[in-house]
Amino acid sequence: MLRKLLLWGSENDFFSDHVARLGFVRRAVRRFMPGETSAEAIEEVVRLSVSRIRSVLALLGENVTEADEADDVTRHYEAVLKEIGARDLDAEISVKPTQLGIDIGEDVVAANLERILSTAKEHGHFVWIDMEGSDYVDRTLDLYRAARSRHTDTGVCLQAYLYRTAEDLAALLPINPSVRLVKGAYAESTKVAFPRKRDVDQNYLQLAQTLLDEIGSGGVRAAFATHDGALIRRIQEEATQRGMTPGDVEFQMLYGIGTTSQEKLAAQGHEVRVHISYGTAWFPWYMRRLAERPANLWFVMRKMMSR
Numbered sequence: 001m002l003r004k005l006l007l008w009g010s011e012n013d014f015f016s017d018h019v020a021r022l023g024f025v026r027r028a029v030r031r032f033m034p035g036e037t038s039a040e041a042i043e044e045v046v047r048l049s050v051s052r053i054r055s056v057l058a059l060l061g062e063n064v065t066e067a068d069e070a071d072d073v074t075r076h077y078e079a080v081l082k083e084i085g086a087r088d089l090d091a092e093i094s095v096k097p098t099q100l101g102i103d104i105g106e107d108v109v110a111a112n113l114e115r116i117l118s119t120a121k122e123h124g125h126f127v128w129i130d131m132e133g134s135d136y137v138d139r140t141l142d143l144y145r146a147a148r149s150r151h152t153d154t155g156v157c158l159q160a161y162l163y164r165t166a167e168d169l170a171a172l173l174p175i176n177p178s179v180r181l182v183k184g185a186y187a188e189s190t191k192v193a194f195p196r197k198r199d200v201d202q203n204y205l206q207l208a209q210t211l212l213d214e215i216g217s218g219g220v221r222a223a224f225a226t227h228d229g230a231l232i233r234r235i236q237e238e239a240t241q242r243g244m245t246p247g248d249v250e251f252q253m254l255y256g257i258g259t260t261s262q263e264k265l266a267a268q269g270h271e272v273r274v275h276i277s278y279g280t281a282w283f284p285w286y287m288r289r290l291a292e293r294p295a296n297l298w299f300v301m302r303k304m305m306s307r
């Protein structure tokens, strides 16, 4: 119930306008993001690299309706790619189709993504495409297929809570995709998504098994993006059974969540990447983080008390 309420709040403009201005909410959000600027995010890239943890940068913002705004986002990413290239940092980026203008037109998002991918190629960086609400899945997969036909260093996120994902993954495999597997963060109806956590977890494991088989045969990159310790252990066991080493298996997590586990996995030899989000448009994204673990609300309350 609380999860549904928080996800509803993530899409509510009144909440976004008013709650996001409250000082204690702004202080609480710092747990999940180092700051609002790319400079602050890039400093974290440097800090994490000391523990062998690599990064993925993401500018917060979604559902852009003006072409100029999507253009600004594209320019921003081009500048970030140039900067991390010039500083020789091991960071990737992750973009949201709705932030690059998919709601304005498929030609708009495709052109903006192409600019970003070309800059990334020039500077030797990898670009992920986030998966948003289920209405965007077909368009996002089409966007990814077109991008992948021109650029190798690009990947897409797939969500284990959707019934359709096993079919989507099977359809992508012939193009040797890079896949970031997540459980899924949006409010979805039972018509399209498993309502029960145990079914989502079970589907995640099955999709992970398919991906592990494919990594073994080459061509495919898989990143298991989860903080779920039990699932991580199962994936490690499955990988060992396939004769894989920790270096063959990549995990990704969000900044500020599961920090000890990130360090432990990196020390075990896994590739670990942490998604560092930054920017001023953090409200809907932050509400989704609260919805994933409503106990996080206590943290917000504590920030309110300590003001």
Ligand SMILES: Cc1cc2nc3c(=O)[nH]c(=O)nc-3n(C[C@H](O)[C@H](O)[C@H](O)COP(=O)(O)OP(=O)(O)OC[C@H]3O[C@@H](n4cnc5c(N)ncnc54)[C@H](O)[C@@H]3O)c2cc1C
Binding pocket: 129, 130, 131, 132, 157, 159, 182, 183, 184, 185, 186, 225, 226, 227, 228, 229, 252, 253, 254, 257, 258, 274, 275, 288, 289, 290, 292, 293, 296
């Ligand atoms: C790198 C990365 C990229 C992502 N990209 C996308 C995307 O493109 N599209 C999309 O729909 N979703 C994305 N997500 C979010 C994802 O779908 C889940 O909502 C989120 O990862 C929580 O699920 P979980 O796998 O950690 O498992 P859960 O079962 O939700 O959580 C397992 C454990 O992790 C900890 N945990 C999980 N979330 C939180 C939190 N917010 N605060 C504190 N502790 C927490 C808790 O200890 C919890 O018990 C991404 C997640 C990651 C890690």
